[in-house]
Amino acid sequence: MEQLLKKVLSQLSIASGEWVGIRFHREQTQYREVRDSHPEENRTVDSAGVMIEWLADGQFGYAATPVVTEKSLMETALLAKTQAQSAAGRALFKFDTRCRPPSQGRYSSSVRTPLAGLSEADKFSLLLALCRRMKTSDCVTTTSAGLQHVLSDTVYVSSNGAHFEQNLSLVTVSMEASGQKNGVVQKRSNHGLSAYSYQGGAEFLFVDVLNAQADKVAAQLHELLDAPECPSLTTSLVLSPDQMMLQIHESIGHPLELDRILGDERNYAGSSFVKLEDFGHLRYGSELLNVTFDPTVRHEFASYAFDDSGAPARREFLIEKGILRRGLGSLESQIRSGVAGVANQRASSWNRPPIDRMANINVEAGQTSFNEMIAGIEHGVYMESNRSWSIDDYRNKFQFGCEYARLIENGKLGQVVRNPNYRGVTSGFWKQLVAVGDAASMGVFGTPYCGKGEPNQSIRVGHASPVCAFAGVEVFGGAV
Amino acid sequence: MNKSENLHYADQLHDLFAQVGKKFFGLLKNGEHARLSLSAEQTQFTRVSRGKVRQSGNVTDAVLKVQFISSVHSVCEIAVPFVPESGDLNSLAGELLARVRAQAEGVPQDPYVNLPLQKSSSETVFKGQILPAGEVVSSLLGGLQSGDDLVGLYAGGTTISGLADSAGTNHWFSSDTFFIDYSLWLENGRAVKSGYAGREWVQKDYLETVKKARGDLQILNRPVKVLRPAEYRVFLAPSATSELLNMFSWGALSEGSLQRNDSPLCAVRKGEKQFSKKFSLRENYGLGMSPRFTAEGELSPEAVPLIENGRFVQALCSARTAKEYGALSNGSSSESLRTPEIAGGELQAADALKSLGTGLYLSDLHYLNWSDMIHGRVTGMTRYGCVWVEDGQPVGPIQDMRFDETIFRAFGSELVALTRETEIIPETSTYVRRAFGGARVPGMLLERFNFTL
Numbered sequence: 037m038e039q040l041l042k043k044v045l046s047q048l049s050i051a052s053g054e055w056v057g058i059r060f061h062r063e064q065t066q067y068r069e070v071r072d073s074h075p076e077e078n079r080t081v082d083s084a085g086v087m088i089e090w091l092a093d094g095q096f097g098y099a100a101t102p103v104v105t106e107k108s109l110m111e112t113a114l115l116a117k118t119q120a121q122s123a124a125g126r127a128l129f130k131f132d133t134r135c136r137p138p139s140q141g142r143y144s145s146s147v148r149t150p151l152a153g154l155s156e157a158d159k160f161s162l163l164l165a166l167c168r169r170m171k172t173s174d175c176v177t178t179t180s181a182g183l184q185h186v187l188s189d190t191v192y193v194s195s196n197g198a199h200f201e202q203n204l205s206l207v208t209v210s211m212e213a214s215g216q217k218n219g220v221v222q223k224r225s226n227h228g229l230s231a232y233s234y235q236g237g238a239e240f241l242f243v244d245v246l247n248a249q250a251d252k253v254a255a256q257l258h259e260l261l262d263a264p265e266c267p268s269l270t271t272s273l274v275l276s277p278d279q280m281m282l283q284i285h286e287s288i289g290h291p292l293e294l295d296r297i298l299g300d301e302r303n304y305a306g307s308s309f310v311k312l313e314d315f316g317h318l319r320y321g322s323e324l325l326n327v328t329f330d331p332t333v334r335h336e337f338a339s340y341a342f343d344d345s346g347a348p349a350r351r352e353f354l355i356e357k358g359i360l361r362r363g364l365g366s367l368e369s370q371i372r373s374g375v376a377g378v379a380n381q382r383a384s385s386w387n388r389p390p391i392d393r394m395a396n397i398n399v400e401a402g403q404t405s406f407n408e409m410i411a412g413i414e415h416g417v418y419m420e421s422n423r424s425w426s427i428d429d430y431r432n433k434f435q436f437g438c439e440y441a442r443l444i445e446n447g448k449l450g451q452v453v454r455n456p457n458y459r460g461v462t463s464g465f466w467k468q469l470v471a472v473g474d475a476a477s478m479g480v481f482g483t484p485y486c487g488k489g490e491p492n493q494s495i496r497v498g499h500a501s502p503v504c505a506f507a508g509v510e511v512f513g514g515a516v
Numbered sequence: 517m518n519k520s521e522n523l524h525y526a527d528q529l530h531d532l533f534a535q536v537g538k539k540f541f542g543l544l545k546n547g548e549h550a551r552l553s554l555s556a557e558q559t560q561f562t563r564v565s566r567g568k569v570r571q572s573g574n575v576t577d578a579v580l581k582v583q584f585i586s587s588v589h590s591v592c593e594i595a596v597p598f599v600p601e602s603g604d605l606n607s608l609a610g611e612l613l614a615r616v617r618a619q620a621e622g623v624p625q626d627p628y629v630n631l632p633l634q635k636s637s638s639e640t641v642f643k644g645q646i647l648p649a650g651e652v653v654s655s656l657l658g659g660l661q662s663g664d665d666l667v668g669l670y671a672g673g674t675t676i677s678g679l680a681d682s683a684g685t686n687h688w689f690s691s692d693t694f695f696i697d698y699s700l701w702l703e704n705g706r707a708v709k710s711g712y713a714g715r716e717w718v719q720k721d722y723l724e725t726v727k728k729a730r731g732d733l734q735i736l737n738r739p740v741k742v743l744r745p746a747e748y749r750v751f752l753a754p755s756a757t758s759e760l761l762n763m764f765s766w767g768a769l770s771e772g773s774l775q776r777n778d779s780p781l782c783a784v785r786k787g788e789k790q791f792s793k794k795f796s797l798r799e800n801y802g803l804g805m806s807p808r809f810t811a812e813g814e815l816s817p818e819a820v821p822l823i824e825n826g827r828f829v830q831a832l833c834s835a836r837t838a839k840e841y842g843a844l845s846n847g848s849s850s851e852s853l854r855t856p857e858i859a860g861g862e863l864q865a866a867d868a869l870k871s872l873g874t875g876l877y878l879s880d881l882h883y884l885n886w887s888d889m890i891h892g893r894v895t896g897m898t899r900y901g902c903v904w905v906e907d908g909q910p911v912g913p914i915q916d917m918r919f920d921e922t923i924f925r926a927f928g929s930e931l932v933a934l935t936r937e938t939e940i941i942p943e944t945s946t947y948v949r950r951a952f953g954g955a956r957v958p959g960m961l962l963e964r965f966n967f968t969l
Binding site: 074075077078079080081082083084085095096097098099100101102103104115116118119120122123125126127128129155156157160164177178214216221298299300302303304306307385387388389391424425426427428429430433435437455457459461487490491492493494514515 | 559561562563565566568569570571572573574575576577578579590591592593594595596597598599619620621622623624625626627628649650652653654657665667668669671697698699701705707709776777778882883884885886887888890891893895896897899916917918920945946947948968969
């Protein structure tokens with residue numbers, strides 16, 4: 037593929053000051069799912085194509101095609117050039133080749149055991165066994181288990197000498213049980229919607245680990261069916277890593293995206309309460325809050341070596357001791373804004389242009405053990421696993437719901453409660469962070485589904501976090 | 517691309533799709549069944565920010581999907597790029613069949629798969645006058661005034677959907693359409709949402725939408741009204757109604773969800789709860805925005821009544837769910853709304869503010885999600901041009917507020933009136949590819965709507 041792309045590049049008439057980049061992307065996604073005792077999905081999606089960007093008169097134009105032949109790529113390149121030329125006179129910003137560094141290298145996911153060794157029968161056997169394991173009583177009405185495996189290959193070359201290749205292997209395992217008892221309907225899953233998502237291989241399908249998750253799902257579903265509603269009160273809130281994932285994503289990740297702050301997303305995903313002048317001094321959270329953009333974590337879902345502009349990916353602090361330091365902005369956004377950013381210009385596939393995205397956005401571990409954290413709280417609520425999420429277009433007023441919660445009473449975990457929700461305002465919420473869990477309390481999760489952009493793009497992100505405690509949060513239950 | 521190129525692409529794919537189907541189905545052994553579907557588009561995407569071009573490009577994409585049912589009813593699906601230039605269709609058909617046979621090997625029998633046994637056919641082609649690529653930027657931005665902070669996306673071109681099966685079914689839908697989904701902004705961070713969509717671009721009509729949006733912005737320059745969280749009388753403009761209606765697609769109207777007791781409408785079907793008699797909802801394929809055929813080769817009725825005068829009529833039911841639970845399919849493979857229509861009421865849209873009296877005019881809602889699904893409780897935010905109204909007169913924009921309210925109150929006990937006029941809200945989703953569909957909805961006047969933050 038590299039040779040074909042370079043051959044096309046060599047045949048293009050690229051004027052001085054112009055630039056051309058060609059990104060080949062091939063992805064195979066396997067979806068396998070069972071519900072109760074039968075197969076529900078056995079689908080494989082192959083996607084392959086080429087995105088060509090042409091920089092002319094300071095404007096990037098793009099064109100994308102699934103026809104990967106020399107003739108087609110030559111035509112597609114010229115189409116991209118025409119796009120750039122027809123838009124250049126009314127361009128939002130005049131870009132140059134600083135936005136497309138000539139990076140070279142290779143990145144591959146760390147895979148201990150490839151999934152290729154598993155037959156289709158093996159996969160369905162595993163998933164059916166998990167469903168059977170979750171079906172522990174007649175109260176369990178529905179069980180489902182799913183496996184998603186992605187192999188993703190990118191080859192990128194450019195007229196200024198970039199050449200890198202990235203090969204990803206990604207695994208997501210989902211399981212969920214629904215139940216009913218005395219008119220109460222509840223669901224429990226393994227960490228929330230598709231949160232058990234990692235780079236790697238069959239090592240994330242260890243039967244003992246998955247069985248333990250299935251047992252926990254079933255046991256906690258029964259606890260929820262007998263539990264009272266979460267009470268309505270303002271109290272201490274402790275969030276597990278699988279809910280911190282969502283809290284980080286919605287109220288740190290999105291508001292720090294520089295393209296939102298610059299206004300590009302105002303018509304779709306929204307803007308941000310953060311302003312360009314806030315970087316460097318805004319107190320975003322309490323002194324306990326340290327947040328990194330970290331594409332180097334070995335098995336985290338959105339690790340990579342280069343973004344889709346060719347920028348080398350490095351770990352960077354976004355928030356240090358509660359102070360906002362750096363934005364989630366690509367080289368394009370950094371040049372437009374003058375704000376320091378990261379290597380996050382990413383595209384969901386070959387048929388979408390790269391834009392500012394999250395990757396792995398992590399809260400760094402603190403000093404407090406989980407037991408110490410709970411022991412230090414007289415009254416509060418501990419919540420796990422996201423089930424509902426909503427936040428305003430400036431990323432301030434949020435309301436999130438969880439699958440499972442327990443009251444904290446006199447320093448101990450107590451009564452299980454159902455339908456737990458909480459709401460708050462981002463600009464104040466992170467300042468109410470009063471304890472950050474230690475490394476032992478860390479959890480690493482991810483999701484294949486972060487939506488943004490016009491045209492729309494759904495992309496993979498990762499979030500790692502310890503358990504965290506917040507003071508004075510409004511929590512409440514379901515049905516009024 | 518221009519119109520003739522669009523049509524050429526659609527015609528070319530139509531022919532190739534028919535050829536590959538013939539070859540593929542001809543290779544099947546006795547007892548094997550299959551469906552082939554095609555999803556394709558050629559689309560010009562131009563993204564605008566601050567009245568200037570942020571990104572502009574062209575995407576051609578075509579995906580061929582095979583659903584294979586083995587002789588022992590093991591099922592699998594494989595989707596691959598459908599590349600006409602790939603040449604030998606015999607090889608493509610043979611390779612695909614070998615892959616699906618291998619992927620179905622050892623997979624447990626699927627008891628709920630529907631075999632393609634009956635053949636049906638349809639062909640729907642909507643031709644349009646889409647802007648040539650070279651004219652898009654000047655058409656979008658040429659008529660703007662200095663200082664117009666317009667943000668949004670233009671998408672225009674041909675979208676294609678085809679389906680064929682081993683029983684002889686053949687369906688084809690292609691449509692030349694465009695939309696520009698945009699908002700116009702003030703420096704104070706307030707905005708009016710607008711858009712223009714159709715099959716034939718008329719510059720004057722597009723600029724009329726911008727002129728109206730510019731006029732609607734003026735009220736948003738007034739001082740902001742900060743309201744305390746409480747219940748307020750509200751008027752939902754059609755775009756806000758459409759957002760609330762979308763929640764019915766999140767499991768609520770799914771026959772499968774109802775059968776599994778996962779839907780808030782379980783109580784409605786049992787007669788324990790009901791909507792207002794003013795509320796009638798149906799799928800209306802007569803709007804011409806979505807193919808009538810499904811992934812399973814069924815042809816939906818032209819209209820599917822779901823709720824009539826507040827009473828539950830039927831849920832959206834796929835052939836698969838129908839087989840599993842002994843229900844009656846109505847041709848909804850996803851069991852979510854594709855082309856919904858809420859019947860209009862008696863309120864003249866021009867009298868909306870007067871009828872509201874004192875309360876909130878909500879132009880748009882944002883980021884809705886169930887806060888307690890089984891009880892039909894939804895949370896979300898106000899967005900764009902939402903205005904405080906006193907005695908029928910707009911006072912000024914509100915600070916955005918969070919609501920937490922049930923669909924049973926919004927479409928039931930608190931529903932005062934629906935506007936006589938209804939608006940088409942086109943589907944503008946472009947995840948993976950441009951989506952089909954859209955909704956036709958009225959505005960809604962509600963006595964109380966619960967705000968919490």
